[in-house]
Amino acid sequence: MINALRGMKDLTFEESERFVHIVTTAIGISKKYGYSYIETPILEETKLFKRSVGESSDIVGKEMYQFMDKGDNDVCMRPEGTAGVVRSFIQAKLDRRQNEKFKFYYYGPMFRYERPQKGRLREFHQFGCESFGEASVYEDFTIIQMIGDIFKALGIGYTLQINSLGCPTCMPPYRQKLIGFLTECKEELCEDCNRRIDTNPIRVLDCKNEKCQSLLIDSPKLLQNLCNECDSDFKKLKTLLDKSNIAYEVDSNLVRGLDYYSKTAFEFVSNEIGSQSAIAGGGRYDKLVEFLDGKATPAVGFALGIERIMELVKMPKTEREGYYLGVMEEENIDALFPLASKKRVAQKVTVEYEPKKLKAHLKGADKVNARYCAVIGEDEMKNGTIWIKDLVEKEESIINQSDF
RNA sequence: GUAGGCGUAGUUCAGUUGGUAGAGCACCUGUUUGUGGCACAGGUUGUCGCGGGUUCGAGCCCCGUCGCCUACCCCA
Structure with missing residues (x-):
C-alpha cells in the first residue's frame, strides 16, 4: 500500500467540506473589501524566497522543498504566499502604476520540510491577502478588521496581538542597542539566543526560555525606540482598533518569522489548538517590492492557516436533500x-x-x-x-x- | 535534528505471570416475499506494522527497523 508522504493529508467528506467552507467564507469577505483573485505558481526560483523571506529565517535555512529541475534550475516549492504575489506584481509592472492601489487574495498549498505535529504539516494551505500601494495605517487597520470579519463569520474565537517592528529609520539603531544589551548578558542567555545574536537578534525577544525572558525584562524595547512616524502610526492603529471595539494585546516581543515585515505586525492566536497557536499572521512590508527590484511600493498583507482553523470551525449538520x-x-x-x-x-x-x-x-x-x-x-x-x-x-x- | 508516547478487524480499543486473539461501532442477512432510522437474532472481518532473537511456545520479553502522534525548534 502506498501512503501519502509524511506531513501531507487527504481531506474528504465533512473535512473537505469544512475546508471549502473556510475558503469560500474568506473569499466572500475579502471581495467585499475590494480584493480580487490572484493565482501564482507553486514552484518558484529559490532566489525569490532567499531574498524575500530572508536567509536567516528557519524557513529558508532548513525548511524549504528545494531541488534542481531537469533544466538545472534551482527551484523551490513555495513556503509562503507573499513572495510569489510580489514577484508577480513586479513582473506585471504594476509597480510602475504609482498612485494606483492593487488588492489581491489567494489561497492554496504551501510547503515546509518540518517535523509534523499538531497544527503543523509539510503541505498546508493558506488563504491570504496582499494590498499594494496604500501607505496609510488605515489600511493596516482595515486588514485587521477584515480578518476579524472572517473569523466572526466562521464563529471562531481568538486573541489579537499587535506590535510595531519599526522602519529602516528606527529599526537599525534599535537593533544595535539590543545587540549591545544582549552581548553584555551573553553568558546567561541560552545556546539558541547566542546564535541569534549574530543571525537575527530580534528573534531573541520571543525566546521561550524562561531565563532568557527574565533577562529580557530590562532589555531596550522597540516600542520605546520608534521614530516619530512609526510611533504615531502605531498609536493611530490602537485608536482605530479601540474605536471599532476590536480587542487586542500589545506584545512587544511579537516578531514575525519573515524578514520582510516593517511597522505593523500582528498575529491572531487561538488557545484551543495546541502549541501551534497562530491562526493568522501578517503585517506591513513597505520595502519588499523595492527589495525584489520593483519600484518602491508600500504594502500590507496577511495569511491564515486553513488547517489550523479547521479544528475550530463547526459546520451545521447536513440535512436530508434530494x-x-x-x-x-x-x-x-x-x-x-x-x-x-x-x-x-x-x-x-x-x-x-x-x-x-x-x-x-x-x-x-x-x-x-x-x-x-x-x-x-x-x-x-x-x-x-x-x-x-x-x-x-x-x-x-x-x-x-x-x-x- | 532531539525527546517522549503509540502501532491488534473497516473503525475505536481490550488482551492477565508468555499458552495459537476479543468487545463496541460499522457492514451483511433475517424477524417484515413492497416500507428506512429503533429493537431483537444470527453472520463476515486479522500478515497482532515489518525483520530478527530468547523460549517447548511470543500480541506480550529482547534487539533492530518503518510508520503515526505529541512536544522542543520554528511558524499559518
Missing part, C-alpha cells in the same frame, strides 16, 4: 435515467443501478442522506407511475412518471 431513485426489477432500470436528468436540473439525485427490495432501497436512501426515496416496482411500471416517500415527513405517494 432524491434517491431505484427499481425493483432488473428490466426497468433504464426507465430511471430520463427521470433522473429531469430532477437533476434543480435537485441532488442518486440513482441505484441494482434492482433491490423496497426495504433495501429505503436503507440506501438513508445512506446517501436523501430526502425522498423514489422507486419503480412491478405495479408502477405497468401503470407508468413512480412511488415516492418523503423520508422526513414519512408521507408516501404514487404519481405519474410524467409528473415527476
